[in-house]
Amino acid sequence: MVQFSSFLSGLTKNISPKAGKKRRINLGREATEALAKEARKNGLLLTSPGIVSAKRSDNYVSAYSKGGNKGINQDCFIVWEGFGGKEDVMFCGVFDGHGPWGHLVGKRVKKVMPAYLLHYWQEAMAQCSILINGELFKNANFDQFDVWKKSFLKACSTVDYDLELHPVIDSFYSGTAALTIIREGDLLVLANVGDSRAVLGTTSDDGSIVAVQLTVDFKPSVPQETERIYKSGGSVCESEDEPGVSRIRASNDETPEGPGLALSRAFGDFFVKDFGLISEPDVIQKTITTRDRFVILATDGVWDVVSNEKAVEIVSAEREDSAKRIVEYAAAQWKRKRPEYATDDISVVCLFFHNL
Template identity: 35%
Template sequence: MGGAISSRKSSKPLAAAADKDNSQNNRRLSVAGDKKNFPVAEKGVVGQTLDRGSNAFINYFAMSNAGYEPDGIKKTNQDAFISMMEFGDPSVSFFGVFDGHGASGHFVSGYVKKELPKLIDKEILKQESQKNDVDEDLVGKILIQAFEKINNKLESDKSIDSSLSGTTAVGGFILGKNPKSRTIVMANSGDSRAIIGYEKGGKYLAAELSIDQKPDRPDEKSRIISCGGRVEPLMDENGYAIGPHRVWLPNMMLPGLAMARSIGDDIASSVGVQATPEIMTYKIEEKDKFMVIASDGVWEFLSNEQVVEIVKGCQGNPEKAASELCSRSLRCWKAEEECQVSNLSVFSNCFQVVDDITALVVYFKH
């Protein structure tokens, strides 16, 4: 979610609450940028975007809902998603979620959605999908190269100002001709997330397909510091921390990015923020029931285990599952904001802030 941090976050009660539970800090991904200097979003990106599909291998549904600005008005949706059920071949699928941030975040995420598939050779993936054993390293390299190429392409494209704007990107391929043994290769830059829901001993459990790249994650922090950046939360005038750890230039309060990797964010890249994704692979077996890819609008308040339980309860209906994830997340956002506002009596006219919420649910057919 882009935009400046709300002034009400500098109060003592909120800062104290944040110290108690950093995992539930509402992130405001960019604290730099001025929307008036950037073009107005294209018509049609405020509201809801849906997609669905089904073939011999999978059944999926994707839903993306715009959040709310501090004035209580629907904001421009800076989330975007890719849902290509048959990417050059019925046995290859391409899914991804992109969470834009900063004044031009919606342009960046939209750009990645449009241009990323063009940088990937469908024929190579088709050939890999027909093999008994997919070359996971090769497919991973394809994703890494695509992420890096789209980042370089965006930086050279002067129609979008990505100096203080960018997007998370988590996405990858499901491939394999055997429905009982297929492969997922997932790439992740940022803190959107992908998981698997699987059954074991009559219980449903979660397996990670990505790991959030927060600035205070030790390996990520080390890289940023070695590149001359700072990693620390924003502090108010009384010395209270506001929200999560962020990436800063050495001598300036910019860019304030709450993630260690992203596509775009040219200024942040000068201090170690990078587009190069981490790759995770997963062999799908009969115990594996579904995959969920979602933006931070979902993961802000719902754990992997909670998401698995919600999707499990939808009994194989991806539309119901995606809708329930978005609805539950929205209720959590509103409840959190109402709680914070109630603690800030001096700001009696505060309005709720709700992040964009995107959930993509894929059920596997064995």
């Protein structure tokens, strides 16, 4: 048996099992906000362009965001080294808002998701633990990935509920995609809601750095997503002025009216939540090996104009300011490849596994 971290023990003491769910979540959020404040003070929490190089881990992170030509930048990101007070855990995420209130929805999800994730992680850890002489120990059948997966699933459900009840932010016709990851030791856990993408840079047998896509771009045209949408009573259509862009619509009529959504998974967007749109994340794991160099998290403002291979090539050339170089390259590609369209907002987080 392995002893739990002092962080988990501290949360367990502060949160009564008899308290209601809302009370416990609020206490968890308060604890997380205090931890976040301390992390920011120590330079371990990043929400604006910059780098994080932690002394007590192998992580090195470069992050950058730039608005396009559509108005206010609706993208945002977070990097949290020593997540939840655990020195060996890092949390990263990119958020791509859309709709009239998309910038506020993205920022809200960025703010509350770490708190909800830590709350449910604490619950899951407690469920697979044994109390011995006042200390918590892991059960023999403890599954590290399973704990994080359950925590992500519950956290994302609660995030959507939080948006639906928010007294100020109107997320009926607005929402956000969210791609978040946890690194704990050699375990990488990815939770994807939407069409942002994670791409791994890893070393091949000949010594070159190759790209491996880790996540699925969840758009309505993906076969399993299309099937779910139709089973839910929604429809998937393309408009004449956007050939090749599939959207969910809240109608099965031959000529549906009203706005559509070019995502099959998102937070918010409650106008199509009863017609196939879900906020359930696809949660996967990757064991980091000595061959794996870095992972790129980026919103679709990158992947609409930049290939996985080119992004990995840019990052592998030099890790310092790597996120900014991808963003600037993608912005230039928008002007070259899609001059008739407004440049999209672009956000990138590059997480390097081995801090040289």
